[in-house]
Amino acid sequence: ISLNIRFKQRYYNITGFRYYAENRFPRLSVFYRKAIPLNGQSADFDLVGGQIRDNVDLGLFGEFKYNLRAGYYVRLGKIYYMDYKHFSGNQTIISNNDHLNTYKLLPYYNVSTKNWYAELHTEHHFNGFILNKIPLVKKLFIQELVGFHALVNDKTDHYFELDFGLKNIFKFVRVDYVISFKENNKFGNGFLIGISQDF
16 A cells, blocks of 8 residues: 655646646655465564655755665564565666665665665766866766665665766666665775666
């Protein structure tokens, strides 16, 4: 069961179509997931959580996007590994296009949990605010961006990622350089390449 809330959302009905107006309030979502045991081997748990996300238009300075979500298993009767909370990581050089829901260097399943979690994904698109100041580079229409991602749960005290990227290279390529920070001052880094356009 999930509930999505957008305070003071206005919309217009025009010839049978609904158009949503701009809104300065973030989107709020809350959810409850229940595994109903049908026999002695079935999963049996309760998970509650919430999410706040928004895109903030900063005019000439670009656009700031964020996605904050958290969850907690309030009851664990029986749970299997597939029912843990798994975080979308990456161990390749190919970037996922869903940048506000994924981590860029997080190993798969290393910090999956059946307890609690909180994650934050942010990205600021400068929309050429910096590179447009350089005469020849301006004609390439390349745009710069930075991102920050964080994760905490019972398996990790902290996991952070900081990424710097360029998008619209050859009109559709995106390249990111990512630095990750883990417990005990361990860090990693790498380049990722992906598609900068949504299809």
